[in-house]
Amino acid sequence: MIEQVAQHAMQVHGEAWTVKELFVLPNEYIYWSIQIVMYPFMTGLVAGAFVLSSLYHVFGVKKLKEIARFSLVFSFALLPVAMMPLLLHLQQPLRGINVLMTPHFTSAISAFGIVFLTYSFIVASELWFEYRKHFVLTYSRLEVRLDLGFFDNLRRLFFKTLTLGAFDISEEAQEKDHKAVKVLASIGIPIACFLHGYAGFIFGSVKANALWMTPLMPVIFICSAVVSGIALCILTYVLTQEIRKFMARRRIARWAKDTGAPSFEELRGAEEQEVRTVSNYLLYFMIAAITLEILDLIFRGYTQVKSWDILREVIMERDFFKIFILQYTIGNALPFLMMIWPNRSVRRVTAASVLILFGVFMMRWNVVIGGQAFSLSFAGFMHYHMPIIPHNWETFKEGFFGALTVMITPFVIFYFLNKIFPAFLKDDESVEEFEGVNGKSAPEFSATRPY
Amino acid sequence: MKRRDFLKKSILVIAGASVPLSALQMVDPKKVLAENLDIHWAFLIDTFKCVGCGFCVKACKTENNIPFEANVTRTWVERYVYTKDDRRYIDSPKGALYGYTDPRIDMGMGEYKEIDPDNVGKAFFVPKLCNHCITPPCTQVCPVGATYKADNGVVLVDRSWCIGCGYCIMACPYGARFFHPTLHVADKCTFCYHRITKGMDTACVNACPFGARKMCNIRDIDDPITKIIMNQRVGVLKDEFGTKPQAFYIGLAQEVR
Amino acid sequence: MVIGIVLAILVFRLFYVPNDFESGERGFMYSYYRQSNELEWENQPIKYLDTGKQHMHEFCIECHSHEVEIRTEDLHGVIACENCHGPALDHPIHPEKLEIDRSREVCLRCHTLLTYTTSERKRIPGIDPKEHMTEYECVECHNPHNPRLEDM
Numbered sequence: 001m002i003e004q005v006a007q008h009a010m011q012v013h014g015e016a017w018t019v020k021e022l023f024v025l026p027n028e029y030i031y032w033s034i035q036i037v038m039y040p041f042m043t044g045l046v047a048g049a050f051v052l053s054s055l056y057h058v059f060g061v062k063k064l065k066e067i068a069r070f071s072l073v074f075s076f077a078l079l080p081v082a083m084m085p086l087l088l089h090l091q092q093p094l095r096g097i098n099v100l101m102t103p104h105f106t107s108a109i110s111a112f113g114i115v116f117l118t119y120s121f122i123v124a125s126e127l128w129f130e131y132r133k134h135f136v137l138t139y140s141r142l143e144v145r146l147d148l149g150f151f152d153n154l155r156r157l158f159f160k161t162l163t164l165g166a167f168d169i170s171e172e173a174q175e176k177d178h179k180a181v182k183v184l185a186s187i188g189i190p191i192a193c194f195l196h197g198y199a200g201f202i203f204g205s206v207k208a209n210a211l212w213m214t215p216l217m218p219v220i221f222i223c224s225a226v227v228s229g230i231a232l233c234i235l236t237y238v239l240t241q242e243i244r245k246f247m248a249r250r251r252i253a254r255w256a257k258d259t260g261a262p263s264f265e266e267l268r269g270a271e272e273q274e275v276r277t278v279s280n281y282l283l284y285f286m287i288a289a290i291t292l293e294i295l296d297l298i299f300r301g302y303t304q305v306k307s308w309d310i311l312r313e314v315i316m317e318r319d320f321f322k323i324f325i326l327q328y329t330i331g332n333a334l335p336f337l338m339m340i341w342p343n344r345s346v347r348r349v350t351a352a353s354v355l356i357l358f359g360v361f362m363m364r365w366n367v368v369i370g371g372q373a374f375s376l377s378f379a380g381f382m383h384y385h386m387p388i389i390p391h392n393w394e395t396f397k398e399g400f401f402g403a404l405t406v407m408i409t410p411f412v413i414f415y416f417l418n419k420i421f422p423a424f425l426k427d428d429e430s431v432e433e434f435e436g437v438n439g440k441s442a443p444e445f446s447a448t449r450p451y
Numbered sequence: 452m453k454r455r456d457f458l459k460k461s462i463l464v465i466a467g468a469s470v471p472l473s474a475l476q477m478v479d480p481k482k483v484l485a486e487n488l489d490i491h492w493a494f495l496i497d498t499f500k501c502v503g504c505g506f507c508v509k510a511c512k513t514e515n516n517i518p519f520e521a522n523v524t525r526t527w528v529e530r531y532v533y534t535k536d537d538r539r540y541i542d543s544p545k546g547a548l549y550g551y552t553d554p555r556i557d558m559g560m561g562e563y564k565e566i567d568p569d570n571v572g573k574a575f576f577v578p579k580l581c582n583h584c585i586t587p588p589c590t591q592v593c594p595v596g597a598t599y600k601a602d603n604g605v606v607l608v609d610r611s612w613c614i615g616c617g618y619c620i621m622a623c624p625y626g627a628r629f630f631h632p633t634l635h636v637a638d639k640c641t642f643c644y645h646r647i648t649k650g651m652d653t654a655c656v657n658a659c660p661f662g663a664r665k666m667c668n669i670r671d672i673d674d675p676i677t678k679i680i681m682n683q684r685v686g687v688l689k690d691e692f693g694t695k696p697q698a699f700y701i702g703l704a705q706e707v708r
Numbered sequence: 709m710v711i712g713i714v715l716a717i718l719v720f721r722l723f724y725v726p727n728d729f730e731s732g733e734r735g736f737m738y739s740y741y742r743q744s745n746e747l748e749w750e751n752q753p754i755k756y757l758d759t760g761k762q763h764m765h766e767f768c769i770e771c772h773s774h775e776v777e778i779r780t781e782d783l784h785g786v787i788a789c790e791n792c793h794g795p796a797l798d799h800p801i802h803p804e805k806l807e808i809d810r811s812r813e814v815c816l817r818c819h820t821l822l823t824y825t826t827s828e829r830k831r832i833p834g835i836d837p838k839e840h841m842t843e844y845e846c847v848e849c850h851n852p853h854n855p856r857l858e859d860m
Contacts, residue, residue, distance in 0.1 A: 011632065012523045012630065019559075023540075023541035023543070026543055026545070026546035027524065027620075027627065032617060089616070090616055091630055091635040091636065092615040095595075095614040096614055098614050099595055100717060100721075101721050104596040108594075109592070110594035125710070205592075206622050207624065208621065208622055208624035380541075502818055502827065503822075513795055532824070549817065550817030550820070552820040571824060574827055576827065590737070590738045590739075596740040596741050597741070598741075601739070602732060602733045644749040645750055645753070649754070654755075654756050657756055658756070
């Protein structure tokens with residue numbers, strides 16, 4: 001009787017995308033799929049973008065001024081997205097709050113709630129200090145005007161709230177702001193590293209998984225995180241700059257028509273300088289990341305512990321193309337050459353950034369999926385077939401489109417954030433100048449608004 | 452009779468200690484067993500006795516409401532076949548839910564390997580289940596405290612608190628955990644907690660016609676099964692992980708991991 | 709503000725987390741949990757009630773003492789009644805009559821011929837399910853309780 005109730009075949013989580021070969025334990029499936037690939041990738045981007053912005057704030061790398069502000073806003077846009085893949089992956093997403101409520105600190109994941117919150121606070125407050133002046137200016141500009149419509153009134157109130165009552169924009173107050181940003185940025189760096197280091201720890205500490213278990217994992221993750229974060233910042237920065245340049249040339253955007261708007265040449269000059277400096281840092285971190293990864297591989301091959309037989313088959317044979325061709329050659333070696341080749345241009349660095357992003361993504365893939373490509377029995381293999389066309393909620397969220405959603409979201413958030421925190425805010429003058437000309441809104445430098 | 456002995460002793464101790472009280476209250480032996488904290492459950496599997504009938508898997512799934520046809524199971528039986536030319540084949544179709552009714556080896560991906568009966572060297576069956584480790588890595592990694600080791604040694608999952616992250620499933624070196632197909636929380640063998648706390652055997656022990664599976668309280672040195680574990684040569688699975696498993700095996704082969 | 713949010717979370721936690729959520733005897737690492745969950749597991753319904761031959765079929769023997777006594781002497785006496793007769797549940801109230809599994813598949817679990825000389829399986833007579841009387845259920849010829857061929 002009971003059997004009859006349960007008789008209809010039921011699909012188990014993971015069954016939809018796992019194919020088993022030879023002997024795999026009955027309960028083994030690829031439980032951690034594409035969203036868990038996305039998760040370290042996205043947190044990596046957050047951490048990397050933040051570290052990049054800190055380079056300017058803490059270490060005073062002056063050349064990075066513009067991209068620093070940009071990457072700060074961008075890392076804030078990425079923040080909620082770092083959480084998204086986890087929530088999408090949970091079987092009980094509504095209980096996600098439990099991680100904050102009863103954190104079990106012997107688990108690497110439990111740190112997530114706390115580290116992530118701390119980190120969000122730091123980024124948010126840093127952002128606030130950085131943009132406080134902008135808020136005050138925008139607010140006071142709206143305050144003096146009388147012909148405010150409903151939305152402008154709303155904007156006024158909104159910006160008033162954002163200032164949190166701190167309207168002082170004297171020199172001393174600004175000096176204090178800068179100091180606060182610097183302090184926050186310096187606290188932020190270790191936290192950002194921790195945020196991502198523990199993501200590496202999540203994998204590195206799973207003793208049951210022969211591929212994951214290595215103390216190098218957190219360090220590798222941090223290095224590749226910074227690499228991917230910088231690469232994404234370069235890419236997004238160049239893209240937005242391109243659109244801005246395009247608009248500057250055609251003078252189509254509202255801001256571009258203004259007298260004080262940066263000209264095409266100015267934009268290009270600034271862009272080249274920034275990108276060149278940033279790409280140097282990219283190279284340093286990349287060397288560190290690749291060295292560690294190769295070291296790990298060599299060490300495994302040299303020590304040849306029990307798991308090496310199956311790992312060798314996975315790394316050297318089954319996943320050879322994904323690891324050595326896609327990840328190391330296309331994702332690491334090729335962009336590396338492109339960057340160290342003399343006369344590096346913005347365009348080439350951008351192309352290299354795209355490849356690096358792909359390489360880091362493949363690295364996450366090869367770690368997460370590769371770690372589940374073999375059975376705990378060491379006598380069988382599992383193949384992952386990412387669901388592309390979703391036929392139910394599960395195959396959507398843990399499939400191609402779920403990943404795509406996670407991919408796109410930061411850009412959407414960035415678009416909206418950019419209205420509050422204009423990432424390309426020039427210094428003081430620009431605000432005042434714009435005020436004089438159209439007097440309507442803060443400089444909408446948003447490149448994602450091409451009108 | 453192992454539990455009987457144990458019960459008798461417990462009752463004697465309690466009755467002796469509280470004579471005036473016992474005159475007033477009935478001593479329920481099952482209750483005594485359940486409340487006695489000096490219990491640590493352990494499991495003994497004799498691989499020599501297993502014939503791979505899979506009655507244990509069937510009983511487990513029914514008893515514990517795991518959807519019968521779903522391809523996950525709290526306990527399963529593996530088949531190891533070594534040919535005379537030293538090839539090794541392992542399989543466990545559907546976790547041996549229907550036993551082994553096919554002499555061919557399930558190679559996965561819809562392929563089956565025919566093995567010449569004359570070429571079979573050694574062959575045996577190995578039942579598996581959660582080892583209820585002393586230091587369970589699955590419990591260590593649960594981010595919310597939804598899985599835990601109870602005082603009597605059984606590792607349990609709190610179904611109303613599990614967030615379904617799958618970390619415990621990843622951390623278990625034995626593949627004993629899975630996501631429940633309908634409840635969508637981590638699930639695993641509970642040693643039939645509802646049965647053992649009432650003085651019964653687990654469903655799998657009960658269903659095994661050959662006595663390949665046994666349970667005992669490893670703290671009770673007079674328990675015949677405990678005696679076997681203490682006095683005979685038993686092994687555990689994957690001791691290199693330092694998990695200190697509490698499922699002991701008689702007749703383990705090197706290939707059984 | 710940050711302190712405010714942290715406080716708000718802590719206050720919310722006060723209401724959200726059950727009171728009995730604490731570390732157990734085995735310390736924070738292995739037993740940090742909602743203590744009442746143990747009881748929930750304890751209170752799961754039992755479905756297989758018989759205790760098997762080792763314990764003299766404590767449940768079945770109550771009503772079916774005659775059958776149990778005869779049958780535990782047979783070769784198949786080692787098999788728990790409920791393996792074929794189905795879990796007792798609240799029998800004899802609900803279900804009133806157990807659903808007996810008389811399929812070939814039950815018998816084949818043990819009696820498929822597998823030539824494993826090193827396993828206990830060798831002691832069990834086996835057949836090739838694809839060749840041996842494929843049209844019939846086993847119980848049509850063999851007595852499931854007393855399967856001796858000479859008694860057929």
